[in-house]
Each structure stands twice: as C-alpha cells, then as structure tokens.
Amino acid sequence: MSSATPTRREVLSVIGHTAAGLAFVPVAGSALGADAGSRSAIRVGIIGAGNRSGAHIAPLKALPDRCRITAVCDIERARAEAALVKVGGDAKPFTSHTNLLAAKLCDAVFVITPNYTHKEIAVDALKAGCHVLCEKPMATTLDDAREIVDAVRSSKKVFSVGLQFRFASVYRRVRDLVASGAIGDLKYVWAEEFRGDWARLFKDSQENARRNWRYYQKLSGGTLLEKNCHDFDILGWVIGNKPVRVTASGGNSVYRDRETIDHASVTVDYENGVQFALGVCMFAKVGRYQTTLVGTDGMIEFPRGGNQVTIRRPKQKDEVLRLVEQTGDSYGHHGTRELHLDFLDAIGTGRAPLTNVNVGYDAMHVPIAAEEAIRNHRVIEFKQVAS
Ligand SMILES: NC(=O)c1ccc[n+]([C@@H]2O[C@H](COP(=O)([O-])OP(=O)(O)OC[C@H]3O[C@@H](n4cnc5c(N)ncnc54)[C@H](O)[C@@H]3O)[C@@H](O)[C@H]2O)c1
Structure with missing residues (x-):
C-alpha cells in the first residue's frame, strides 16, 4: 500500500497537473468498450458488500434488461452471503476479488471496498478485461490514481467513478x-x-x-x-x-x-x-x-x-x-441510478462515461x-x- 500522506513529490504533482488544466488525461472515445453495440444484459460483480453496497444493489436490480448481478465478493464471507440474499437469483459468492475475476462471471465490476483497496482491485479488474465502476475516491494517493489512469488507457475498458452528484x-x-x-x-x-x-x-x-x-x-x-x-x-x-x-x-x-x-x-x-x-x-x-x-x-x-x-x-x-424527485439513499446521495445508467450506456456504446477516470483523478487534487x-x-x- 502506498502512503496516503502526500509526499512532497505528490503535492508538486498536484500542483503541476492542476495548473496545466483540469482534463489531464485524454480519454479514448470510440475506442472504449469492447462491447460496443451489445444490448444484452451486462453481467455485474459487486466487490465489497458493506454499507454502500446496498445503494448500488437496489438500483441495479431495478434494471433487469440492462444488467444482472452474477457475483458478490467480500473478504468477510458473512457479508458476501448477506448481500447475496439482497441480490437474489443465482449470483455466486466470493471472498477474494482475484477468485471472482478468475471465474469470468462478470463483464463489469463495482468496487465498493475501503478506499485503500481500490487501486489494486480496479487495476486487477481492468487487466482481467472487466469494465469498472469504482467508488470515490478512486484511490488514496495520486500515485495510485495514476496507476489506475494508465490501466484504463491500456485496457480500453469503461471506467467510471462514484461521483454521482454529477447526475443529481x-x-x-x-x-x-x-x-x-x-x-x-x-x-x-x-x-x-x-x-x-x-x-x-x-x-x-x-x-x-x-x-x-x-x-x-x-x-x-x-x-x-x-x-x-x-x-x-x-x-x-x-x-x-x-x-x-x-x-x-x-x-x-x-x-x-x-x-x-x-x-x-x-x-x-x-x-x-x-x-x-x-x-x-x-x-x-x-x-x-x-x-x-x-x-x-x-x-x-x-x-x-x-x-x-x-x-x-x-x-x-x-x-x-x-x-x-430523484432517487437517492437515506443520506441524500442523489444521482446513483443515473450514474449506473451512464456507466451501462458507456459500455454499450463505447463512449466515455461522464464521471470518467479523468474526473475521478481531478476530484482528488x-x-x-x-x-x-x-x-x-x-x-x-x-x-x-x-x-
Ligand atoms: N458515492 C458515495 O456517495 C459514497 C457513499 C458512501 C460510501 N462510498 C464509498 O464506498 C466505499 C465503501 O464504503 P462503505 O461505507 O460501504 O464501507 P464499509 O466498511 O461499510 O464496507 C466495505 C466492505 O468491503 C469489504 N472489503 C474490504 N476489503 C475488501 C477486499 N479487498 N475485497 C473485498 N471486500 C473487501 C469489507 O469487509 C466491507 O464489507 C468507500 O470507498 C466509500 O468512500 C461512496
């Protein structure tokens, strides 16, 4: 794990990048999304079955034509199993994200784990060929965030960050x-x-x-x-x-x-x-x-x-x-449903999502x-x- 306390180099890089402009990394447009054109239900894996997972599972279940939750992972088995009850259907439980990815049950994963785990899970998922919706903040350090940016670039998969207020x-x-x-x-x-x-x-x-x-x-x-x-x-x-x-x-x-x-x-x-x-x-x-x-x-x-x-x-x-009236959760996190729709649409069409990796990276500075x-x-x- 890299330090969450920004080093001098990181702070300098915050400054250098920000002064250069807010859209730091070119996002591939039509190059994104290997599933462009596909309208079949996208198979989604939930990684991290804690408090926030409920705010994703319920609206995803309300989109049965667009997606289907096929796997749930939490390092605590009891949490994965409790989430499976909410998910229903024939979704499979996992206690390690690498096993979930190896099972090849998912086209996309939602990373809803503690912040310090985001980078490793997101990069592994992109390398495994999955589209990723990663909760905010996408990493705990700018170095880690840049690794995610690089992984998105080379994977050409859709990457969206859980900054749902952009849709509120x-x-x-x-x-x-x-x-x-x-x-x-x-x-x-x-x-x-x-x-x-x-x-x-x-x-x-x-x-x-x-x-x-x-x-x-x-x-x-x-x-x-x-x-x-x-x-x-x-x-x-x-x-x-x-x-x-x-x-x-x-x-x-x-x-x-x-x-x-x-x-x-x-x-x-x-x-x-x-x-x-x-x-x-x-x-x-x-x-x-x-x-x-x-x-x-x-x-x-x-x-x-x-x-x-x-x-x-x-x-x-x-x-x-x-x-x-917009749907939100009990904390007023409006825009989550629209965040999902944007992500699924980006996978289907190959365009970049609104809350793309650049937006997630910029939001950390x-x-x-x-x-x-x-x-x-x-x-x-x-x-x-x-x-
Ligand atoms: N977008 C929003 O408005 C919003 C709101 C709340 C939380 N969040 C984000 O959601 C994420 C999760 O927050 P939370 O409140 O659900 O936390 P939480 O602690 O309640 O849940 C995290 C879950 O992840 C599991 N976990 C930990 N490491 C794991 C790993 N390596 N693999 C699989 N599972 C693992 C834990 O066992 C736990 O069940 C955080 O990044 C947080 O910032 C976003």
Whole structure:
C-alpha cells in the first residue's frame, strides 16, 4: 500500500497537473468498450458488500434488461452471503476479488471496498478485461490514481467513478442557473457538511482496526478526500474553472480515537476569482448540508440531497424551484441510478462515461492539497509551483 500522506513529490504533482488544466488525461472515445453495440444484459460483480453496497444493489436490480448481478465478493464471507440474499437469483459468492475475476462471471465490476483497496482491485479488474465502476475516491494517493489512469488507457475498458452528484438534478439545475447569469457573475460559494460521526466503534480492538478504516489516514486518504471529494468535485464543476490556491485549517477537537480530522475550514480560490469555502464538522448533533452561491445580482441556496433550489434577489420575492424527485439513499446521495445508467450506456456504446477516470483523478487534487495545507500549516499555490 502506498502512503496516503502526500509526499512532497505528490503535492508538486498536484500542483503541476492542476495548473496545466483540469482534463489531464485524454480519454479514448470510440475506442472504449469492447462491447460496443451489445444490448444484452451486462453481467455485474459487486466487490465489497458493506454499507454502500446496498445503494448500488437496489438500483441495479431495478434494471433487469440492462444488467444482472452474477457475483458478490467480500473478504468477510458473512457479508458476501448477506448481500447475496439482497441480490437474489443465482449470483455466486466470493471472498477474494482475484477468485471472482478468475471465474469470468462478470463483464463489469463495482468496487465498493475501503478506499485503500481500490487501486489494486480496479487495476486487477481492468487487466482481467472487466469494465469498472469504482467508488470515490478512486484511490488514496495520486500515485495510485495514476496507476489506475494508465490501466484504463491500456485496457480500453469503461471506467467510471462514484461521483454521482454529477447526475443529481439539483446540481445540474444550479450549474445551468449560474451559466445563464441568473445571479449575475458568480463570486463566492459557501458549503457546509455538518453531520454526526461517520463510523461505528467496535468493542474488539482488532475488529475496530479492520472495520473503521475511516479512522486512519492511510486507509481512507483523510477526511477531506474520503468525505468531501464530492463537494470539491461537484462545486468545482458548478464554478467551472481551475483552482489556483487552497488554504485550510482543521483538526480533532472532539474525537480523540482516530487519525482522521473531525472538522475543517477549507478555502479554494479559482482562476476566475471565485472563492469556495467549505465548512466540515463531523460531530454536529444536528445535520446541515446547506450550499449558498453568491453572485453580483443575487444568491442561490439549496440543501445537498434536496430537490429544491431558492433564488434570492434584492427587492424580489424569493423564487423557489422544485425539481423532479430523484432517487437517492437515506443520506441524500442523489444521482446513483443515473450514474449506473451512464456507466451501462458507456459500455454499450463505447463512449466515455461522464464521471470518467479523468474526473475521478481531478476530484482528488483539492482535497489532497487541503489535507496537506492542514498538516503543514501552509498555503498550497497551484500556479506558483507549476511555473
Ligand atoms: N458515492 C458515495 O456517495 C459514497 C457513499 C458512501 C460510501 N462510498 C464509498 O464506498 C466505499 C465503501 O464504503 P462503505 O461505507 O460501504 O464501507 P464499509 O466498511 O461499510 O464496507 C466495505 C466492505 O468491503 C469489504 N472489503 C474490504 N476489503 C475488501 C477486499 N479487498 N475485497 C473485498 N471486500 C473487501 C469489507 O469487509 C466491507 O464489507 C468507500 O470507498 C466509500 O468512500 C461512496
């Protein structure tokens, strides 16, 4: 396993790549997808049968014409078997991803394991000829992410990352509103993730170490990468510009049982002058996920996971837009069904998925820089180091 703490070289590479532009790696278009044109149900393997797997299994089962879950793998047999009950049919259980791949039961696999395992499983799956949908973040270090990028390039298989908010109607609408000038020129974005603890504590210390991978920097990549790569990705997409500077402060003020931080304030400056400030608090007793975008003529407000957007302008009644209800899970992770459809469609047509490997790679840069800024009390200047 490579270190999740970015080395100086990694941070330099964050900076160099980001300054060079956000689409770092050319994605093969029509070259992708050996199954182009095929409309038969795609055989899917689930690797990792923990909490998040349910949010994938249920919507996949609702697409019987498009896909069929043929295998489930978890290193803990009991979890694989519990997931098999949810999957139904004649799916086969495995306790090792290499055995699952060797069985050749799958055209595509979903990698839903702890972050530190993503690189090995994703690369093995691509080499075995499978298309891959890998949960976010696609790796814990940029070196590992680049290995995945290389494996995608040489395999010519479809690779998608679980950044499902790119498909959530609320963010799509907000992006359109900003682009249409609904609030004038966008200048400032404020987002917050105020929530309770994100992992259960197990009594047995060995079980705790095995299951609470989110407590450890190396296993998770850090709170801001594991949890907030979503926010940096999706709001960066709305802002539509290159980040040039990251400042951040944070630490552990409540939870003393872990390495990963429990709160942070992160500021990202973009080349076009927009500033994005994210407040993260993992010990809030009441959840709040509000986002506010401030433009020269007004503001847009919406909660993450909601279906409603409010536009506020001076001397006007607030305009409330109610969006088409979207499926999500109990955490408001909207867009998962659409993420699946995009992935399956990409396999069938040979086009690149919307959340392709470049998007997944780019989504890691700001959170890794923010973790570095907190650890070493320094400002990360993307441009300065690149020149
Ligand atoms: N896209 C989203 O909004 C979203 C939401 C939640 C979680 N996630 C991501 O999903 C992934 C899994 O999160 P989770 O909450 O389900 O974690 P979890 O700990 O509940 O489940 C992970 C499962 O993987 C199994 N596992 C560990 N190593 C394995 C290996 N080498 N091969 C097969 N199985 C293995 C574990 O036994 C466990 O059952 C993480 O990458 C997380 O960041 C994404």
